[in-house]
Amino acid sequence: MTQDELLVLIYKKDERAFTHLYDMYSKSLFSVINVLVRNREEAEDVLQDVFVKIWKNIDSYHESKGRFYTWILNIARNTSIDKLRSKNFNNSQKNLSSDNFVHLLDDSNKLANKVDTIGIQEFVKRLKPKCIQIIDLLFFKGYTQQEASDELEIPLGTVKTHNRNCINDLRNYLKV
Amino acid sequence: MENKEYIESGILELYVYGLLSETENEEVSTMAKNNPEINEEIIAIEKAIVSLSSSFAPFHSVENYEKIKAKLELNPTKVIEMEPTRNWSQYIGWAAAILLLVGIGYQYNQLEQTNNQVVNATTEKAKMEKELNQLELKNKASETSLAIVRDTKNTVVPLGGQAVAPESSAKVYWNKETQVVYVDAAGLPEPPKGMVYQVWALKLNPLTPTSIGLLDNFDKNEQRMFAVSGTGDAEAFGITLEPAGGSLTPTMEQLYTLGKV
Numbered sequence: 001m002t003q004d005e006l007l008v009l010i011y012k013k014d015e016r017a018f019t020h021l022y023d024m025y026s027k028s029l030f031s032v033i034n035v036l037v038r039n040r041e042e043a044e045d046v047l048q049d050v051f052v053k054i055w056k057n058i059d060s061y062h063e064s065k066g067r068f069y070t071w072i073l074n075i076a077r078n079t080s081i082d083k084l085r086s087k088n089f090n091n092s093q094k095n096l097s098s099d100n101f102v103h104l105l106d107d108s109n110k111l112a113n114k115v116d117t118i119g120i121q122e123f124v125k126r127l128k129p130k131c132i133q134i135i136d137l138l139f140f141k142g143y144t145q146q147e148a149s150d151e152l153e154i155p156l157g158t159v160k161t162h163n164r165n166c167i168n169d170l171r172n173y174l175k176v
Numbered sequence: 177m178e179n180k181e182y183i184e185s186g187i188l189e190l191y192v193y194g195l196l197s198e199t200e201n202e203e204v205s206t207m208a209k210n211n212p213e214i215n216e217e218i219i220a221i222e223k224a225i226v227s228l229s230s231s232f233a234p235f236h237s238v239e240n241y242e243k244i245k246a247k248l249e250l251n252p253t254k255v256i257e258m259e260p261t262r263n264w265s266q267y268i269g270w271a272a273a274i275l276l277l278v279g280i281g282y283q284y285n286q287l288e289q290t291n292n293q294v295v296n297a298t299t300e301k302a303k304m305e306k307e308l309n310q311l312e313l314k315n316k317a318s319e320t321s322l323a324i325v326r327d328t329k330n331t332v333v334p335l336g337g338q339a340v341a342p343e344s345s346a347k348v349y350w351n352k353e354t355q356v357v358y359v360d361a362a363g364l365p366e367p368p369k370g371m372v373y374q375v376w377a378l379k380l381n382p383l384t385p386t387s388i389g390l391l392d393n394f395d396k397n398e399q400r401m402f403a404v405s406g407t408g409d410a411e412a413f414g415i416t417l418e419p420a421g422g423s424l425t426p427t428m429e430q431l432y433t434l435g436k437v
Contacts, residue, residue, distance in 0.1 A: 104234060
């Protein structure tokens with residue numbers, strides 16, 4: 001199912017819409033939440049909150065605002081950060097940078113779809129460390145270009161194209 | 177700006193990541209709307225990043241999904257739990273239906289066979305009854321014949337074969353008291369189609385033939401024992417072959433048998 005087809009179901013308030021929504025995006029959002037929250041039980045709570053928010057606020061989404069996926073990704077990031085703040089963690093966003101998403105692999109037998117993902121995980125291991133860092137900061141942690149530039153100590157103007165090249169590598173591998 | 181340059185700038189990736197300012201965001205949205213090439217690029221980037229992130233998702237329990245549905249007051253367990261149950265009962269349903277069909281087929285077959293047997297038995301019975309009737313009739317006829325032959329009051333007149341049919345023979349049983357005459361025609365060949373044997377009582381001086389009857393339905397009379405009319409004072413009997421219905425006077429060329437009393 002494509003995102004457009006999903007949106008049609010959602011607008012029609014079709015009962016299946018929620019199930020499709022969950023199937024299509026829960027894993028992606030859950031990995032983002034885990035990178036930010038770094039506690040699996042709390043991450044599950046956040047995931048619940050995220051889907052409740054998505055469903056309750058779905059009427060406020062408009063295609064003119066951007067991709068539907070981007071909209072729910074932002075909800076996931078913001079809810080995760082709120083969770084960290086509410087727990088009075090001292091970790092600011094910046095402190096997250098010591099771990100990146102590849103650390104989710106350390107607990108690899110706890111991954112949701114082991115078999116399907118072994119290939120892509122191997123690929124990620126071979127990705128340039130710079131690519132892992134840049135995707136981790138921009139996509140998973142939602143850093144601005146300026147923040148990523150400071151963190152990685154690369155010129156601000158090259159952040160976008162660095163990231164572009166890394167995504168191109170990924171797309172070549174995935175053939176998308 | 178050219179499409180290619182725009183795409184290569186890397187802005188579309190940041191658009192999918194949700195990192196652009198509101199103004200930039202609107203700009204890309206408009207571009208994507210009017211430009212299929214850009215729109216497709218955005219979808220491809222999104223696919224790649226969704227696959228990548230999905231493959232890093234730690235395991236999360238199914239209850240999580242149920243909890244969310246419960247919080248949203250969406251029909252609980254409908255999708256996850258009911259589907260296998262529904263399939264299971266479907267299989268049982270189909271299996272039962274197939275069994276039932278096979279059963280009905282078998283029963284129908286049995287019924288058909290039994291019906292056939294009943295029909296066959298009825299036919300057989302009718303056939304046997306018919307045969308029995310025929311046997312009884314035959315028996316009766318035999319008894320009658322035997323009674324005639326045994327009757328001591330009967331004068332027996334043997335008739336010998338004549339020029340046309342030297343091999344043929346017949347016997348006349350004549351009860352002079354009751355004036356009942358029987359002809360045993362077992363020694364005569366079957367008459368040709370359209371012809372019939374005619375029995376004559378003869379006076380010899382002068383030769384006067386009197387017809388005493390036709391041997392009708394010759395082939396149907398298995399005993400070949402025929403009753404004919406009585407005759408007062410016959411001196412001899414003869415049998416000729418005549419056209420169907422008989423003749424007034426005997427056709428002497430077709431005299432088969434003849435015998436004196």
